Amino acid sequence: MPDDIHSRLGRLSPEIQAIMGVYALYWKLEETFDCIETDLSHPECHMLIKLNEPKRMGVLAADMLSVPSTITATADALEKQGYLIRERDPEDRRAWLLVLTERGHETRNMLVAEAGDLFHRASGLNAEETVEFARMACKIRDNILKTGIPEGLKK
Structure with missing residues (x-):
């Protein structure tokens, strides 16, 4: 049966195949992210992952495609x-940086590792293919953001 589906979908244009693949990957990852054992909310996990280094709230809001008030509430909870x-911030004593604690680093490392494993299982891509997919996904994201944040990302 999967061979029949693959054959039928293979007759579609590359653009439609790409759209269908990205959509299926998104929903599979959304479904499997709930399997990560943590008491943190999705926004809290997202913030920990984005805090790969100390960041100002405004920078973090831009990185997370969010509004500062949402960042403040999530940061307060974390x-x-x-x-x-x-x-x-040593460069501007008026500003504040969000900095992970040891607990935050440990949890972030776990989330990054789990997300990576989930991505590889869901996508079926090897390490080399993942690097290429990441490069193309960044190009797509940058192009989309040039025209403004999509409504679905503003939530």
Whole structure:
């Protein structure tokens, strides 16, 4: 049966095949991300992953395609749970940086590893193919963001 589907879909244009593949990957990852054992919400996990280095709230909001008020609420929750702290930015003492604690780093490392494993299982791509897919996905994302953040990402 999968061979029949593959054959039928193979007759579609490359653009339609790409759209269908990205859509299927998105939904498979959404479904499997819920399997990661954590008490954190999706926005909290997303913030931890984006905090690969200390960042100002405005920079983090841009990285997360979010509004500052959402970032503040998520940061407050993560700070209360001991995943991050706020420190003065040494380059501008008026500004604050969000900095992961040891607990935050450990949880971030777990989330990154789990997400990577889930991506490889869902996509079927090897390491080399993943690098190429990431390059193309970044190009697509940059092109889309040139015209403004899509409504679905504003939520």
